[in-house]
Amino acid sequence: MIIIKIGGGNGINLKAIIKDLKNIDENYIIVHGANALRDEIATKLGYEKKIITSVKGYSSVFTDAEGIDIMMMTYSGLKNKRIVELCQLNGINAVGLTGLDGGIVEGQKTRGIRVKDGGKLKLIRDSSGKPKQINTKLIQLLIENDFVPVLTVPILDENRNAINSENDDIIALLQKYLEADKIVQLIEETGYLADKDNSDSVIKNISKAELKNLEEKAEGRMKRKIHALNKLFESTSPTVFIADGRIDTPLTNALNGGGTIIK
Amino acid sequence: MIIIKIGGGNGINLKAIIKDLKNIDENYIIVHGANALRDEIATKLGYEKKIITSVKGYSSVFTDAEGIDIMMMTYSGLKNKRIVELCQLNGINAVGLTGLDGGIVEGQKTRGIRVKDGGKLKLIRDSSGKPKQINTKLIQLLIENDFVPVLTVPILDENRNAINSENDDIIALLQKYLEADKIVQLIEETGYLADKDNSDSVIKNISKAELKNLEEKAEGRMKRKIHALNKLFESTSPTVFIADGRIDTPLTNALNGGGTIIK
Numbered sequence: 052m053i054i055i056k057i058g059g060g061n062g063i064n065l066k067a068i069i070k071d072l073k074n075i076d077e078n079y080i081i082v083h084g085a086n087a088l089r090d091e092i093a094t095k096l097g098y099e100k101k102i103i104t105s106v107k108g109y110s111s112v113f114t115d116a117e118g119i120d121i122m123m124m125t126y127s128g129l130k131n132k133r134i135v136e137l138c139q140l141n142g143i144n145a146v147g148l149t150g151l152d153g154g155i156v157e158g159q160k161t162r163g164i165r166v167k168d169g170g171k172l173k174l175i176r177d178s179s180g181k182p183k184q185i186n187t188k189l190i191q192l193l194i195e196n197d198f199v200p201v202l203t204v205p206i207l208d209e210n211r212n213a214i215n216s217e218n219d220d221i222i223a224l225l226q227k228y229l230e231a232d233k234i235v236q237l238i239e240e241t242g243y244l245a246d247k248d249n250s251d252s253v254i255k256n257i258s259k260a261e262l263k264n265l266e267e268k269a270e271g272r273m274k275r276k277i278h279a280l281n282k283l284f285e286s287t288s289p290t291v292f293i294a295d296g297r298i299d300t301p302l303t304n305a306l307n308g309g310g311t312i313i314k
Numbered sequence: 315m316i317i318i319k320i321g322g323g324n325g326i327n328l329k330a331i332i333k334d335l336k337n338i339d340e341n342y343i344i345v346h347g348a349n350a351l352r353d354e355i356a357t358k359l360g361y362e363k364k365i366i367t368s369v370k371g372y373s374s375v376f377t378d379a380e381g382i383d384i385m386m387m388t389y390s391g392l393k394n395k396r397i398v399e400l401c402q403l404n405g406i407n408a409v410g411l412t413g414l415d416g417g418i419v420e421g422q423k424t425r426g427i428r429v430k431d432g433g434k435l436k437l438i439r440d441s442s443g444k445p446k447q448i449n450t451k452l453i454q455l456l457i458e459n460d461f462v463p464v465l466t467v468p469i470l471d472e473n474r475n476a477i478n479s480e481n482d483d484i485i486a487l488l489q490k491y492l493e494a495d496k497i498v499q500l501i502e503e504t505g506y507l508a509d510k511d512n513s514d515s516v517i518k519n520i521s522k523a524e525l526k527n528l529e530e531k532a533e534g535r536m537k538r539k540i541h542a543l544n545k546l547f548e549s550t551s552p553t554v555f556i557a558d559g560r561i562d563t564p565l566t567n568a569l570n571g572g573g574t575i576i577k
Contacts, residue, residue, distance in 0.1 A: 095359050097358070129391060139414055139470060145414075146416045147412070148409070151410070152408070189459075198452065212403065213396075
């Protein structure tokens with residue numbers, strides 16, 4: 052079983068990726084983002100991204116009800132269905148899903164972020180949280196019957212309301228529940244780079260031990276991404292392929308070691 | 315088996331409808347619209363509805379690629395997933411789908427509409443068409459495994475591209491393939507009215523024969539709606555309930571004869 056993660060950047064070559072699916076002999080599930088599309092539509096709709104900063108100094112995006120609306124339009128709607136359409140065009144019987152459908156991904160809403168409002172300390176809760184459990188019934192049923200699940204956000208919180216969540220966290224949980232032995236991450240880069248400004252500096256192989264060191268050295272969003280990778284290896288031993296999602300045969304290239312292999 | 319059609323108007327009480335699903339003892343599938351939401355978002359995105367008029371004088375909405383984008387955002391995305399969320403909140407394990415997913419609804423693109431462009435006759439093709447076939451495999455699989463399918467547009471054309479289609483035509487085809495004996499249509503009115511300006515003039519019972527007469531007398535969009543109803547009765551004999559989707563218990567009311575019953 053392979054989990055194929057398709058990044059949500061504008062440079063990702065969706066047509067090439069979906070065409071390349073024919074070369075995959077194993078069962079797979081697709082998980083995709085849509086951040087570039089979400090930002091584009093949000094801007095057109097005049098929706099301003101709200102950034103909140105906790106008293107500890109961490110900044111994060113605040114997802115309100117309208118933010119979930121826009122997520123549903125772009126992730127669950129436009130991007131998900133255009134991927135399903137591309138699959139159907141290529142003879143792949145895809146079924147587009149969110150974490151809500153069939154209760155696939157159940158999570159827990161963040162308890163709140165402490166912020167300073169004027170002089171006062173305030174606890175702010177938004178509509179985001181962590182995935183805690185995968186209900187595999189629907190996914191297994193689809194795969195057993197030759198359908199290809201195409202999954203994206205939102206997910207359910209503990210009260211069964213829609214919340215935002217990180218795809219990396221969802222994939223880590225999926226990997227555990229589905230016992231996937233391979234994870235392919237298709238990104239807008241040639242692989243994991245030694246020098247983030249040099250696309251020729253792809254690190255071909257990374258061991259589990261090296262991943263720990265990389266996390267310590269990394270900064271910002273990349274630190275969180277490597278943290279998610281490290282979590283992936285905590286309880287299981289998959290092989291992770293991080294490779295270019297912009298080229299002609301992104302999946303074949305990734306699985307043949309064209310990018311970075313972590314194991 | 316019941317097909318429940320939820321209208322896409324702003325007055326429809328989605329919360330009440332979904333809550334009322336608990337009182338349904340049979341298997342069912344939900345088909346929904348989202349026209350009010352689609353128009354609202356299209357306006358916000360600065361997308362102008364294009365109306366074309368054929369040489370014969372018929373006017374229709376022209377659906378281009380951007381029109382399909384907006385349909386995917388509003389029908390397949392926001393409205394579909396908010397309905398799934400409401401279902402999950404009420405303990406109903408819904409799965410949101412379009413005609414693309416699992417190749418459920420296959421149709422045929424309109425061949426073109428003859429229009430006059432300057433002095434010349436031109437054939438214009440847009441991204442819309444008629445549903446021709448239902449692939450029941452996914453729907454049956456979901457229902458057999460206690461999931462509730464929540465279906466909306468777009469559908470597939472003969473080349474497996476996404477196209478727009480009329481919900482009424484999809485429902486007529488679903489009824490045939492699923493052998494549904496009941497169809498509930500929840501609308502923003504008390505039922506089928508004898509006098510379209512008087513909500514107290516609901517016709518309680520309409521026979522198949524009377525339906526033919528009504529089609530002849532009706533005008534505009536209503537004429538097309540009754541035509542779709544007549545088509546429904548061509549090969550099968552379901553009971554159709556047309557009732558108020560704005561009240562507290564819309565489904566119970568409809569099935570108890572609170573609106574119009576056609577059989």
